[in-house]
Amino acid sequence: MSENSLGQPIPHDEEAVVIVGSGAGGGTLAYELTAKGIPCVVLEAGPYLKPEDYENDEWAAFNQMAWLDNRTASGSFRVARDFPNLPAWIVKAVGGSTTHWSGATPRFRAYEFQTRTYYGEIEGANLLDWPITLDDLAPYYDRAEIAIGSTHRHGRPALPANNNYKVFANGAEKIGYRFYATGPYGTNAEPYDGRPASVQDGFNFQGDKSTAKWSTAVREIPRALETGKLDLRPESQAVQVTHDAQGRANAVLYLDKDGNLHRQAARIVCVAGNSIESPRLLLMSASALHPDGLANSSGQLGRNYMRHTTGSVYARFDRPVRMYRGETMAGIVADEARQDTSRGFAGGYYMETLSLGPAFLAAFVDPGSWGPGYTEVLDAYENTAGLWIVGEDMPQETNRVTLNTALKDQWGLPAPDVHFDDHPNDVAMREHGYSRADLMYEAVGAVGTHHTPPYPATHNLGTCRMSARPEDGVVDKWGQAHDVPGLFVSDGSVMTTGAAANPTLTIVALAIRQAERIADQLGKGEL
Template sequence: MNIDHNDEAIVIVGSGAGGGTLAYELTKRGLPVVVIEAGGYLRNEDYVNDEWEAFNQMAWLDPRTTSGSWRIARDFPNLPAWIVKAVGGTTTHWSGATPRFKAHEFAARSTYGRVDGANLLDWPLTLAELEPYYDKAEIAMGSTHTHGRKPLPANNNYKVFANGAERVGYKHYSTGPYATNAEEYDGRPASIQDGFNFQGDKNKSKWSTLVREIPRAEATGLLDLRPDSQVVQITHDPTGRADAVLYLDKDGNLQRQAAKLVAVAANSIETPRLLLMSGSPMFPNGLANSSGQVGRNYMRHTTGSVYARFDQPVRMYRGETMAGVIADESRHDPDRGFAGGYYLETISLGPAFLASFAAPGAWGREFTEIMEAYSRTAGLWIVGEDMPQESNRVTLNTSVTDKNGLPVPNVHFDDHPNDTAMRDHGYRQAEVLYEAVGSTGSHRTPPYPATHNLGTSRMSARPEDGVVDKWGRTHDVPNLFISDGSVFTTGAAANPTLTIVALAIRQAEYIADELRVGGI
């Protein structure tokens, strides 16, 4: 094993929304950082404009297993999550939607009351505490409709969506907020409306840590970025403080990087996997897992899509993939039959993905009707708050191993009745919306592999209820932080990336201040 004795570095595992942001925010404050990234260093110019090839180029395809009653276990048993394995993480693949959480979503237990079967808990911070960091995140990402930023133009998919929204009485719909430029901003060009940036934005008009934070951190001279490096263990000293990470480099050689502080931002599946693999006699159930909550309370948002057919061409594939949001249903209104809320967001898929996700395994006349109507189709995605459940969890599958002989993560998920009620309501509202503007038919898609993976190392005021405190600092290990969506106490209705970035900016400020006064 090769050993790096530089123990002054802050080591960050992962370079996506949380890890990439944290790296830049720390290096710009003069702190040396080592970022260890499992994926390769794909640049924007490397992307290919072909759905399947792009998927194989970007996606995390290491083996995973799936269990539970959710449709994913049947439709995509080896692909429970659709995330990216590359520098920049899933920010290189995301839709760009940047809504904020609402105040009540930070206090779900207090607001919703007791929900049978749900492990609800209030966040240990409030919207008021996070608002200044939401501002910083929106400015960094260039969110449209905020801070005087110009909105994106309406494409045809949005025009159908917005006309339907108006006719059914919705009031809160627009072409954003999105972190894709409508005009040149922060060194990034305006969108060319190419309809393909979901698979990787060659134009660099969509924010990602690959485009913004990683290059700026590298420019400080304080970032040591190590791609193609899979972290396999976090070690600790006799006092229980993290002292190093062990990782396999691109040649499969085991390396040790000493650390004065470790921040894990490996996504809500790989983060608990790493903590569980880092167990020791001092931490027999996994590192930072005295509460038993590591890997539990996995959330992936309540999702589903509706695609509607029309007599005239829509060509939903032109312009932005996600081109607009309806926020009216994101309120908490238990009279609808469920707690929490959801958004409706435009979405388009290419023919290959539309065929794959229409109803996996579908065939016959009903299926060919969907495909023949492709150019006349409009589509939207439902994304809403799902309930945290202790039994929904990521564990180590010791009977299945990866290419390095390490146990793969198993993702277990059962829909909560609240999740199902919300999804059904969203399906119906979408169908009513499209019928209001003359759709000739529509179909519902079941949930896709998860892109919003949340909650497996959650924040809590009390150590026995979660894994980290309000700063993302683990309750058990004083110099170990979690910096991704796994810290979410609850999922809220909003797409999570803005909140992950806001929390990372806030966390960087806290870490820098604490290091300065010797508090870590």
């Protein structure tokens, strides 16, 4: 074997599992497979940033980490107006958006795997029960929580409360909420698994220099490299998945940082580029056998895009809160994460503490606004507490990722267009969340609150959804394409519905489960 640029052995082409993407799904899959002795090649579009590389400045770090290739947003959702070229706030680097995530690790609830059964028919929503249940995923949730080091789980201690959380929790208690805590989170309260305890530094949306927060760049990728079975190729943009005459996936074509085209032969291909890049790659991989895109016999590829129902509330007080001290997301209220249609909507939502720096608050608090109301929010920064609403949005066939052939990226390839319209259920949920947040803050003396519209998405879900029947989705219960042998999808795009919980824990659990399946089938010669 020769060595790659990182000094790691390069597996023989015919032996390699090729994984596109190194985030929660791809990075976990790479580690789980290489730990079982299975050679893998990981193609990552972004650079390999190390903790010491992260910029300690919001905008500099954003430009260093964010996926800023050409993209467009369309539809009636406000992001298309405010940020037409930035539908998603995700990372282009080794580790993907696990280097940017808040760290929240709630599990999905049993009913959220069976929304068609529990919610019934909701006009305009393309609801479908998952082909798996909570019981199927529960042991993998355990393994994911142990890998991540989730607080409040498996004997892991809780993070200490910061001021932002204390205001939040006191308000929750006063209005009768019962289920609130400083986690579960994937940031260490004490040293664990080779990572240090949090120093309560906050703002690790910009990358965590201390490594107290879990990411695949900190844990899974380095450990996979140590096995000698991983060939990690940063700055490698996948552009096509190919198949043989029988229709079996057999290679990935990719561009290196200089634009040179390479072909990596594959034993199997696992696409884990997130819910925008994964369908984009499969749509660009159309062939005579698959004229509408690879794995798209159902016509569902790219459809049912979800981004969670979100919004933020910032409350002003007459005394300092200093929300920026401590962890960015320091606590969760779970009381509204339930199925209760008496509130006027199906599904539920969480409220989670949130802090932005002055620059990001100015950019996101009310894009396009100005005048006394806007400056009042900024002037009160020291005295401000903040939270984020995150809940289940309805899958809709018309919410989708397509190829924008009128706009090219830096490689001359069609940019993805992300089309999204809020469902009435989403709007009702967001308004309910705003009102409950107002009550929480008013109960502890807020002198004013401000409702911030949704940011560019960090939770991108759907577009390659799981389904029991091939005509209803793109992949089966293991994430394997219904109509392309040897092709798997390994990220949040496989989610049949989005649930209320932050998705990273579920993506990791699904990847661990998928790796077990792939290893078993490879061992039996069935793949």
